[in-house]
Amino acid sequence: xxxxxxxxxxxxxxxxxxxxxxTEAVAAALADHPGVVHxxxxxxxxxxxxxxxxxxxIAEHKLSGVVVAACSPSMHEPTFRRAxxxxxxxxxxxxxxxxxxxxxWVHDDRNEATEKAMRIARTMIEKVxxxxxxDDIRIDHVDKCxxxxxxxxxxxxxxxxxxxxxxxxxxxxxxxxxxxxxxLSETFPTLDCSQxxxxxxxxxxxxxxxxxxxxxxxxxxxxGYVGNYRVKIRKNPTYVDPEKCxxxxxxxxxxxxxxxxxxxxxxxxxxxxxxxxxxAIPSSYxxxxxxxxxxxxxxxxxxxxxxxxxxxxxDMVPEILDEDVAAIIVATGYEPYPILDLGEYGAGSIPDxxxxxxxxxxxxxxxxxxGEIRRPSDGRVPKNVVFVQCAGSRDPxxxxxxxxxxxxxxxxxxxxxxxxxxxDGEATVFYIDVRAGGKGYEEFIQNATEEERIRYLRxxxxxxxxDGDKVTVWGVDTISGKRVDIxxxxxxxxxxxxPHPSTEAVTKTLKIGCGGEGFLKEAHPKLRPVESLTAGVxxxxxxxxxxxxxxxxxxxxxxAAKAIALMAQEKLTHSPEVxxxxxxxxxxxGVCVGMCPYGALSLNGAGQAECNEVLCESCGTCVSxxxxxxxxxxxxxxxxxxxMIEVALANG
Amino acid sequence: xxxxxxxxxRIVAFLCRWCSYAGADLAGVSRMxxxxxxxxxxxxCSGRVDAGMVMKALEKGADAVLxxxxxxxxxxxxxxxxxxxxxxxxxKKALSEVGIDPRRVHxxxxxxxxxxxxxxxxxxxxxLVRSLGPSPVVxxxxxxxxxxxxxxxGS
Numbered sequence: 001x002x003x004x005x006x007x008x009x010x011x012x013x014x015x016x017x018x019x020x021x022x023t024e025a026v027a028a029a030l031a032d033h034p035g036v037v038h039x040x041x042x043x044x045x046x047x048x049x050x051x052x053x054x055x056x057x058i059a060e061h062k063l064s065g066v067v068v069a070a071c072s073p074s075m076h077e078p079t080f081r082r083a084x085x086x087x088x089x090x091x092x093x094x095x096x097x098x099x100x101x102x103x104x105w106v107h108d109d110r111n112e113a114t115e116k117a118m119r120i121a122r123t124m125i126e127k128v129x130x131x132x133x134x135d136d137i138r139i140d141h142v143d144k145c146x147x148x149x150x151x152x153x154x155x156x157x158x159x160x161x162x163x164x165x166x167x168x169x170x171x172x173x174x175x176x177x178x179x180x181x182x183x184l185s186e187t188f189p190t191l192d193c194s195q196x197x198x199x200x201x202x203x204x205x206x207x208x209x210x211x212x213x214x215x216x217x218x219x220x221x222x223x224g225y226v227g228n229y230r231v232k233i234r235k236n237p238t239y240v241d242p243e244k245c246x247x248x249x250x251x252x253x254x255x256x257x258x259x260x261x262x263x264x265x266x267x268x269x270x271x272x273x274x275x276x277x278x279x280a281i282p283s284s285y286x287x288x289x290x291x292x293x294x295x296x297x298x299x300x301x302x303x304x305x306x307x308x309x310x311x312x313x314x315d316m317v318p319e320i321l322d323e324d325v326a327a328i329i330v331a332t333g334y335e336p337y338p339i340l341d342l343g344e345y346g347a348g349s350i351p352d353x354x355x356x357x358x359x360x361x362x363x364x365x366x367x368x369x370x371g372e373i374r375r376p377s378d379g380r381v382p383k384n385v386v387f388v389q390c391a392g393s394r395d396p397x398x399x400x401x402x403x404x405x406x407x408x409x410x411x412x413x414x415x416x417x418x419x420x421x422x423x424d425g426e427a428t429v430f431y432i433d434v435r436a437g438g439k440g441y442e443e444f445i446q447n448a449t450e451e452e453r454i455r456y457l458r459x460x461x462x463x464x465x466x467d468g469d470k471v472t473v474w475g476v477d478t479i480s481g482k483r484v485d486i487x488x489x490x491x492x493x494x495x496x497x498x499p500h501p502s503t504e505a506v507t508k509t510l511k512i513g514c515g516g517e518g519f520l521k522e523a524h525p526k527l528r529p530v531e532s533l534t535a536g537v538x539x540x541x542x543x544x545x546x547x548x549x550x551x552x553x554x555x556x557x558x559x560a561a562k563a564i565a566l567m568a569q570e571k572l573t574h575s576p577e578v579x580x581x582x583x584x585x586x587x588x589x590g591v592c593v594g595m596c597p598y599g600a601l602s603l604n605g606a607g608q609a610e611c612n613e614v615l616c617e618s619c620g621t622c623v624s625x626x627x628x629x630x631x632x633x634x635x636x637x638x639x640x641x642x643x644m645i646e647v648a649l650a651n652g
Numbered sequence: 653x654x655x656x657x658x659x660x661x662r663i664v665a666f667l668c669r670w671c672s673y674a675g676a677d678l679a680g681v682s683r684m685x686x687x688x689x690x691x692x693x694x695x696x697c698s699g700r701v702d703a704g705m706v707m708k709a710l711e712k713g714a715d716a717v718l719x720x721x722x723x724x725x726x727x728x729x730x731x732x733x734x735x736x737x738x739x740x741x742x743x744k745k746a747l748s749e750v751g752i753d754p755r756r757v758h759x760x761x762x763x764x765x766x767x768x769x770x771x772x773x774x775x776x777x778x779x780l781v782r783s784l785g786p787s788p789v790v791x792x793x794x795x796x797x798x799x800x801x802x803x804x805x806g807s
Contacts, residue, residue, distance in 0.1 A: 072677045073694075101680025102692055106771075112688040119691045513726055515765060533670060533728065533764075595699075597730035619729035620695065624702030624739070636695065642708050648664050648691040649713040 004035035004129045007063040008121060009054055010099075011045035011070035017104040020113040026069065026099070029118050033647075035129050037061050046076050054080065055087035063089060065128035069097040069121040090133030092577065092635060097124040122647035130640035134576035139614050141227030141326045141572050143167060145563045148219055148506060149331035151179020152198060152549060153541025153556040155205050157329045160560030162210035166567050169323055170205060171233055172215045173502060174262075176280035177202045179333055183263060185363035185371075187549060188413040189444035195279060195366065202281040214321075215282060222510050225598070225615065226536030227326045227572040237316035239295065240273070242284035244311035247275070251285060251303035251312065259291045261368075265358045267376060268368035273303050273312075277366055287312070327536045327563035328510065330520055331556060332503050332543035337392035337399065337496035344398075345391060345493055346464040351377040352471050352488075353464060355391075355495040356410055363417050373421050375490045378469070382425065382489030385418055386473045387411045388461050389431040392496035400496045402517055405546040407494035408435045412448040414492060419452045428455045428486060430475055438548070457484060464491055497546040512537050520544045530559040538562050577635045578616035579623065581609045586630035592622035601631075661781040663690045664709040665718040668698045670728035671763045672720025678767030686774040689781075690718060698722070698759070699732025703743050706757055710789045716756040716781040718773070723761040733761070753784055 010027045012018040027039040038061045042050045045068055054066060066089065068080045073096040081091035099117040107113040143166050147158045150172030158170040170177070182202075184194035205211050214235055221232040255271040263276040272291035275284070293300040295314040304312040339347040339355045346353045352375045354362070365371035375382045389411050392399040408431070415427040434456070436445045448454050459478040464471060470487040477484050499518040507514050512532040513521035520539040523531040530538050538559035541552040566572070579600070581592075588607040595601075600615035601622055609631065620633045629638055667673040673694050679686070695701060698721030706717045719740065721733040736759060744754035760773045 072680070074674065074677060098677075098692075098694075101677040103680075103688075105680040105683050106686055107688045108685060109688070116688045116691065123691065123693055508725065511728065511730060513764075521765075595735065597732070617729060619697035619732050620700030621697060621729065621732045621735055624700055624705075625735070633696070633700070636700070638704065641693070641695075641705055644693055645664060645705065645709045645714075646712050648693065649662055649709065 002064065005037045005062055005064045006035045006125055006128060007038040007040070007054070007057045007061060007066050008033075008036055008125065009045050009050075009057075009066065009068045009070075010039065010041045010121070011050070011068065012041060012043050013070060013100055013104075014043060017070070017100050020104045020107055020110050021099055021117045022110060022114045025114055026117050026121060030121055030125065033122060033125055036125060038063065045070050046079055051079070051083040054083050058084065058087040058089045064093065065131060066094045067097055067121060067124045067128055068094070069099045069117065069124070071096070071100040072098045072102070092134040093128060093131050095124045095128045095131070097121040119648050122650075123644040126643035126647050127636070127640050130637060130643065131635045134634060137574040137576050137578070137613055138571040139227055139574050141567065141569075142324045143567050144169065144323070144325045145327045145329065145567065146171065146219070146229070146231055146323070146325040147329045147331060149179070149333055149541065149543065150174070150177040150213070150215065151331060151333045151541060151552075152181045152201070153333065153543075153552040154179070154329070154331035155201050156553045156556035157331060157540055157560040157563075158205055158211050159201065159208065160557050161329075161563055162208045164560075164564045164568075166210065166564065168208075168211045169233070169325065170211055170213050171217050171219055172213070173218055174276070175216045175238060175286040176276045176282070177205060177213065177215060178277075178281070180357065181549060182277060182279075183265070183357060183364070184360045185365075185367075186413065186417060188409045189438070189440040191413070195277075195364075199279040202279070206281045213282065216286065219506065219509060220320075222328070224324075225574075225617070226534075226566070229325050229328060229536065231323050231325055231328075233321045233323065235319040235321065237289075237318055238284065239287035239289070239312060239314060239316050240285045241311045241313060242282045244309045245284040246309055246311075247283055247285075248308070250306045250308070254302040254306050256300065256302065257291050257293055259288070264361045264368045265355070267354075267358055267361055284311075326567050327538065329538045329540055329556075329559045329563055330506060330510065330512070330532070330543060331539075331541040331559075332500045332506050332520070334497045334542040334546070335500045337498050339493070339495065341399070342391055342493060342495070344463075345388060345461065345491070346466070346471070347493060350464065350466050350471055350491075352382075353491045353493065355493050356407065356414070357495070359414055359492045363414070363421075373418060380489070381422060383422065384426045384486065384488045385415075385428070385490045385492060386461075386471075386486055386488040387415055387427065387429045387492045387494060389429060389494045390496075391493035394432060400498070400517065402546070403435065404497040405435070406497065406548045408433075409438070409441055409444065409548065411492075411494045412436075412445050412454070415454040416448045416452050419454060426455070428457060428488075430457050430459060430461050432458070432460065438550075459484070497542060499543055503543055510534065510537055512539075530555055530562055536566060574614060575618055576613070577618050577633065578613045579611045579618070579620070579631055580634055581611055582630045582632065583608055584630075585628045587628055589627065591625050591627065592631050595622045595625045597621070659782060659786060661689050661715040661778055661786075662713060663716045663718055663778065663781060664714045665690045665692045665720060666695050666698070666701045666705065667692050667720040668722060668728070668733075669694055669696050671722035671726065672698070672760075672770065674764035675720070675762040675766045675770040678764065679770045680767075682767045684767055684771040686771045687778045689778045690774055697727065697729045697732035698736040699727075699729060701736055701739075703739065703746070706743060710752070710756065710787060713787070713790050715784070715787040715790070716758065716777070718777055719757070719759045720762045720770070720773075721759065723763055726763065752788060755780060755784060756787065
């Protein structure tokens with residue numbers, strides 16, 4: 001093998017590196033490192049002139065490898081690898097030494113930081129000396145996308161992907177599409193009826209030739225890799241054939257068992273056989289086996305007896321589907337903060353303390369009161385309503401520390417809709433701040449406070465308790481400094497947004513991360529907000545963080561565009577820095593086979609290990625387990641790591 | 653070298669690309685200051701770190717080796733961190749057997765969002781290793797060099 005000819009390019013990054021690292025000294029020291037034939041420094045290596053320096057040096061000095069000592073490889077590795085490729089140097093012979101994030105930004109002593117920068121750069125010089133030129137692996141992919149979650153974000157993503165000509169599987173855990181948006185009355189700031197704008201999209205998704213809707217279904221397992229994920233889905237039995245059901249509702253009339261309606265958030269009852277709401281998709285009933293007296297026909301079977309079309313089938317069993325998909329969009333959504341955890345506001349013990357979503361049901365024409373605002377305890381129209389903002393939000397000692405973003409707006413909407421419905425009613429809002437960043441949002445709040453006679457009190461509520469048939473609210477108006485004592489008829493808590501409880505299980509199944517608050521973690525908070533860190537898995541909607549409908553829809557379209565861009569490629573590329581097995585050494589013990597989480601390794605006919613490069617994700621767990629050293633990661637072999645360790649520690 | 657405040661430990665850190673290396677990046681972006689005694693080496697997964705790498709580092713003069721991985725359950729490669737955890741337990745036992753303080757190998761879970769934890773880990777670990785003093789491996793090998801030199805001088 002020819003002697004290495006390495007070029008080292010030390011970036012000053014303006015003053016970001018130069019302030020604490022003497023880049024000239026680093027370049028001078030590295031010029032003497034074995035194998036280095038050229039060094040250079042520049043203000044911004046990532047700029048066009050900086051890259052031109054690298055490209056020219058590759059040609060002029062016939063470089064066999066390049067180390068750019070600059071920022072984190074997660075910033076600019078693709079930039080410099082592309083520059084290498086443009087100068088006809090294999091991109092896998094270009095490496096970055098991270099002397100900014102890991103050095104200049106975290107140390108203040110210039111001598112110490114300069115010395116550390118040299119050590120870091122030397123490790124990468126040794127690495128690149130052992131690198132081999134590699135070509136990307138090209139893989140075929142299927143043309144189908146899985147969308148998890150059938151709320152507005154999932155529906156939007158599914159429609160966009162389907163409209164681009166790709167097949168979509170839309171999986172929803174509940175018996176109907178729609179998510180929480182279906183429960184809302186009217187939407188801020190335009191006051192469109194929520195169901196009126198949502199249900200056409202539900203119908204469109206259901207009728208779309210490229211979309212297969214799987215409600216009452218869950219994703220059990222995901223394996224494979226980008227372009228070729230294998231997913232296992234369980235479709236739970238609804239015991240009603242949606243093809244036969246004609247929505248007559250006779251079954252509901254005869255069903256003897258009932259439970260609290262999830263759709264009305266416990267404000268009404270539903271039968272064991274039910275439809276969540278009239279426009280549900282699929283438009284069919286579901287028999288909830290938990291509430292049903294028993295599926296055995298001898299136990300009850302009233303619904304089956306009365307069903308004229310014979311749609312009810314007690315023998316339905318869960319259906320397991322195995323599907324191959326190229327990309328996955330996760331839109332698992334949110335759940336309001338559990339009201340029982342807000343005991344200090346009387347939630348759970350006082351019937352006339354409701355959460356925001358319950359109040360939506362009281363406002364909704366499809367709700368338990370037919371759109372008339374009546375309080376849960378005695379059905380009276382409340383004449384005095386108190387709205388408490390930040391219930392469970394911005395309260396790091398007791399509840400969520402984050403702002404749930406939508407509550408200021410929905411509280412203003414609630415108060416305004418209440419004032420429209422009950423003209424002589426009094427509405428009081430307790431708030432910490434009013435946050436109304438959004439198109440038309442501030443105007444909406446101004447209108448609510450100025451035109452609609454809604455009383456906004458800045459301050460927190462100290463105590464809420466039942467006092468006869470009133471709900472007494474004690475609070476403080478921090479602007480006047482006065483104590484406020486309100487005998488209310490109804491209290492509405494603007495509850496915080498939590499990630500849906502299923503989020504954690506879904507992230508474990510998909511091997512994607514959750515942030516500290518349990519929301520889906522994006523690959524980069526600013527620049528890659530719809531991608532997860534796993535290739536081919538995208539995130540959308542309020543499962544990723546509190547957001548309102550327009551933001552959820554926009555993010556869903558963004559995630560869909562990413563999935564479409566992926567599937568539109570003829571072939572996908574896969575990193576070639578995978579595991580290789582040295583047949584000369586491999587003794588066929590098979591230890592590596594058990595180590596691989598992807599099933600990439602197997603023993604071949606000759607009794608030796610073999611790596612399926614397409615399945616290999618380059619973790620290297622097998623490498624460290626291989627007793628002979630036959631399994632090696634391309635471009636991060638044991639030998640390379642040894643050399644890196646040695647120079648990391650060597651003096652001078 | 654005696655155990656004193658002027659002793660500057662030399663530490664190699666193997667950081668997994670997805671969590672700990674990214675956590676260290678975040679510490680940098682957040683301009684958190686920590687001691688410069690640790691030279692990081694990026695590996696794809698903490699599961700890539702084997703006993704040989706740790707021993708090599710100790711042999712070549714490291715006073716300690718830090719391994720950074722994703723939190724249990726969060727491994728980008730499903731389960732590599734669990735394998736590392738088991739390996740580190742065995743390795744610590746083996747080190748004790750040969751008279752090396754097992755604290756000279758340390759495994760820490762640092763996620764990509766834990767820049768602060770990365771800084772804290774470096775601070776505390778550098779202090780701990782400082783209190784442990786220079787690695788006996790280094791002292792032993794330099795003693796051996798000295799003996800070898802003495803023998804050759806004498807002959």
